[in-house]
Amino acid sequence: MELYRNKEIETMGREQLRELQLPRLQNTVKRVYDNVPFYREKMQKIGITPADVKSLDDLTRLPITVKQDLRDNYPFGLFAVPMEDIVRIHASSGTTGKQTVVGYTKNDIDMWADCMARCLAMEGADTSSRVQVAYGYGLFTGGLGAHYGVEKLGATVIPASSGNTQRQITMLVDFGVTHICCTPSYAMNIAEVMQEMGVSKDDLKLKAGCFGAEPWSDGMRAEIENRLGLRAHDIYGLSEIMGPAVSHECRYRNGLHIWEDNFIPEITDPDTGLPVKEGEAGDLVITTVTKEGIPLIRYKTRDICTLSYDKCECGRTHARMSKPAGRTDDMLIIRGVNVFPSQIEAVLLSVGEVQPHYQIIVDRVRNSDTMTVEIEIPESIFTDNVKGIESFEGKVSSQLNSVLGINAKIRLVEPKSIARSEGKAKRVIDNRSRG
Amino acid sequence: MLKQITVFLENKPGRLEGVTGCFAEGGVNLHALSIADTTDFGILRIIVSEPTQAAAMLKEKGYMVKLNNVVAVAIGHSPGSLHKVVQTLRELDISIEYMYSLTSRHNDHDVIVIFRFDNQEDVEKKLADNGITVLSELGGVEK
Numbered sequence: 333m334e335l336y337r338n339k340e341i342e343t344m345g346r347e348q349l350r351e352l353q354l355p356r357l358q359n360t361v362k363r364v365y366d367n368v369p370f371y372r373e374k375m376q377k378i379g380i381t382p383a384d385v386k387s388l389d390d391l392t393r394l395p396i397t398v399k400q401d402l403r404d405n406y407p408f409g410l411f412a413v414p415m416e417d418i419v420r421i422h423a424s425s426g427t428t429g430k431q432t433v434v435g436y437t438k439n440d441i442d443m444w445a446d447c448m449a450r451c452l453a454m455e456g457a458d459t460s461s462r463v464q465v466a467y468g469y470g471l472f473t474g475g476l477g478a479h480y481g482v483e484k485l486g487a488t489v490i491p492a493s494s495g496n497t498q499r500q501i502t503m504l505v506d507f508g509v510t511h512i513c514c515t516p517s518y519a520m521n522i523a524e525v526m527q528e529m530g531v532s533k534d535d536l537k538l539k540a541g542c543f544g545a546e547p548w549s550d551g552m553r554a555e556i557e558n559r560l561g562l563r564a565h566d567i568y569g570l571s572e573i574m575g576p577a578v579s580h581e582c583r584y585r586n587g588l589h590i591w592e593d594n595f596i597p598e599i600t601d602p603d604t605g606l607p608v609k610e611g612e613a614g615d616l617v618i619t620t621v622t623k624e625g626i627p628l629i630r631y632k633t634r635d636i637c638t639l640s641y642d643k644c645e646c647g648r649t650h651a652r653m654s655k656p657a658g659r660t661d662d663m664l665i666i667r668g669v670n671v672f673p674s675q676i677e678a679v680l681l682s683v684g685e686v687q688p689h690y691q692i693i694v695d696r697v698r699n700s701d702t703m704t705v706e707i708e709i710p711e712s713i714f715t716d717n718v719k720g721i722e723s724f725e726g727k728v729s730s731q732l733n734s735v736l737g738i739n740a741k742i743r744l745v746e747p748k749s750i751a752r753s754e755g756k757a758k759r760v761i762d763n764r765s766r767g
Numbered sequence: 768m769l770k771q772i773t774v775f776l777e778n779k780p781g782r783l784e785g786v787t788g789c790f791a792e793g794g795v796n797l798h799a800l801s802i803a804d805t806t807d808f809g810i811l812r813i814i815v816s817e818p819t820q821a822a823a824m825l826k827e828k829g830y831m832v833k834l835n836n837v838v839a840v841a842i843g844h845s846p847g848s849l850h851k852v853v854q855t856l857r858e859l860d861i862s863i864e865y866m867y868s869l870t871s872r873h874n875d876h877d878v879i880v881i882f883r884f885d886n887q888e889d890v891e892k893k894l895a896d897n898g899i900t901v902l903s904e905l906g907g908v909e910k
Binding site for chain 2: 418573709714716717718721722743744745746747748749
């Protein structure tokens with residue numbers, strides 16, 4: 333039986349959903365126009381006022397917001413309420429520039445927790461479930477975002493945060509944990525340490541988990557499910573919009589349902605910025621329609637995906653986005669070929685013997701891009717014979733070439749020599765930017 | 768057959784030192800050693816008296832280790848002795864994967880050659896039948 337947290341909202345007809353969205357959108361546009369100078373100036377420049385938003389179709393007339401706008405208005409410039417009403421701050425790591433800061437009102441926290449609770453319910457969690465949150469707690473939205481959702485659902489939360497992996501495993505076993513939330517790479521790390529500790533998946537009571545905050549392949553999903561004995565669901569989110577639980581896979585896992593009562597998704601053409609035809613891939617753009625602290629109009633997520641409005645077998649009517657291959661910031665351009673690290677991961681895992689511990693090193697040699705993929709040598713292919721090992725390298729390399737059209741050198745490295753992740757895995761070292 | 772330890776070594780400073788350090792600490796005496804190298808990695812092949820224990824020590828340190836069989840042949844330190852063995856191998860149609868040699872500490876022969884053949888089935892018997900001295904261990908009476 334399908335478990336809903338809020339059946340009325342989650343399964344409401346498309347037309348009703350649109351009726352719910354319109355006043356919320358109009359209200360949001362009015363609030364940012366009145367309270368956020370950045371948006372007022374932008375709208376005045378193109379000659380549009382909140383009164384011009386008469387239908388949902390008018391959304392495309394509104395200006396696009398990008399990450400740089402948050403940086404330019406650092407720290408609180410895009411907040412639409414006085415600081416008295418902000419109850420929490422989160423911030424992105426700022427590895428690619430100045431950190432971006434977001435603020436939440438009491439209502440925002442409640443709405444977020446409700447979205448997260450819906451995601452957990454999709455995985456079959458209820459008040460009797462025990463959920464270990466192994467996302468980092470702190471400025472990163474993962475830990476606290478998941479945490480409040482578990483409490484909202486009324487399940488038991490184990491606020492483990494990330495790291496201290498042996499202790500995580502002891503708790504998984506001793507507390508009979510049924511659900512886990514962490515990054516896919518940390519899930520693999522946990523599986524590996526379990527093996528070292530002699531803990532088998534049969535010692536666990538895990539049923540499902542939501543894994544997100546980094547792109548991951550279906551090969552990685554199979555690996556996690558097999559090693560932890562659970563069903564792995566993808567959870568999507570970004571701090572600018574809210575945090576985890578913007579969208580999540582139901583048990584049919586045919587795309588991630590976006591909670592459209594709170595977020596209106598669009599797909600735009602990466603080159604022209606214009607809406608694409610339904611079903612075509614492009615930039616995912618999201619407008620928040622209930623957020624108070626930092627409502628964003630048409631925020632470009634930098635994730636490339638498609639949208640489907642078809643009714644899902646699970647009964648939910650909310651649009652589904654395809655599993656994003658990765659953020660455009662993470663996309664590598666190797667001698668003109670665009671490739672996401674998660675696509676490389678998918679190919680590596682399809683070879684069979686390879687474990688999902690890898691690192692991609694990009695460099696520029698004599699004005700030409702080079703890519704080296706480091707893989708830990710699989711036990712199964714290691715012999716005293718050089719030929720056998722080299723033919724394995726050749727096999728992986730030719731597979732990357734035939735599937736993705738890239739020429740990558742494979743470098744085998746010693747077991748456990750690639751750093752294990754406790755949060756977001758660092759898959760790419762790009763030395764080209766150093767000049 | 769003799770047990771050889773095979774170790775995967777990344778081509779970077781300190782990796783071989785890690786192996787020799789592990790053996791120094793564990794009191795493991797090396798009889799023979801050879802490295803097959805490529806640009807990025809090497810395969811270290813080692814003969815010791817207690818291969819199973821020594822391999823376990825390296826695994827403990829995180830090395831990728833395998834044990835496999837090799838054939839040890841004793842020859843004299845005189846012109847033509849290796850040629851005789853190689854000629855016999857060719858006559859028997861036995862292909863050599865790789866080989867390395869060490870100076871013997873035995874009384875009755877001078878050099879030991881370690882062979883890895885493509886197909887090692889019955890190879891020791893075939894060699895012995897052709898008058899070649901095959902050793903089952905490297906210990907024994909020392910000079």
